[in-house]
Amino acid sequence: KSDEKKQLLFNWNNTAIPLSQNSCIHHIFEQKAELYHNQIAVFYEGKKLDYKELNYKANQLAHYLMKLGVSEDTRVGICIDRSIDMIIGILGIMKAGGAYVPLDPKFPNERLKFMIEDAKISVLLTQEKYDNKFSSSKNSVVLLDKDWISIQKERSENPQVVRNINSLIYVIYTSGSTG
Structure with missing residues (x-):
């Protein structure tokens, strides 16, 4: 029984x-994408992407965001329904x-506005159906679904971004009751 x-x-x-002390999560993902490129990486509501496709699309988005000024520790708000796009x-x-800042689309507009300002978000990543929540925003707004035509024109290679394990990866707001 004990055995x-x-x-x-x-x-x-x-x-x-074993991981390198300087490995960031996206670097680990890139290594896995090379090893398991044809295996399913994400499956949601009948849709799926293999590692190669997911890495390819994430790279295109990264290059697009970099053209908008996203670099190390830039805070990017993400207000997207749970999906492969997220x-x-x-x-x-x-x-x-x-660094991603999750913004719940169900939050009242006042709460979202506070979080955007407080976190010093410079770019917002959302979907067309939530565009009205950010219409008065001074930030760059990327509509992942609508703007994908432009995003997919970007390079698909892994971006060569200088980043280390002390770089900011996310900023999260809680209700206060979760610590």
């Missing part, structure tokens, strides 16, 4: 892998060197 317990709890759950958005922001 079985050890196998279940420790041996089978020993998923640790994953592309978060990964693209990280690859551009930015």
Whole structure:
């Protein structure tokens, strides 16, 4: 019984892998994308992308964001429904060197405005259906669905962004009750 317990709890759950002290999450993803390029990376509501496609799209978005001035520690708001596009958005922001700030589309406009100003967000990544929430914003607004025609013209290679493990990756606001 104790051997079985050890196998279940420790041996089978020993998923640790050695990482470089300077590895950022998007670099680890890029390595996995090279190894598992044809395997499914994300599946949501019947839609799927393999690692190669996800990396390709995130790279295009990253290059697009970089042209808008996103670089190391730039805060980028992301107000997108849960979807594959959300994953592309978060990964693209990280690859551009930015830090993502999740903005819940269900929040009242006043709350979103406060978060945008308080976090010093310079670029907003959203969807066309939420564009009216940010129509008065002075920030660059990227409509991931509508602007994809322009985004897909960008390069698909991994961006060469200088970033380290101390770089900002996200800023999150809580209700205060979660710590």
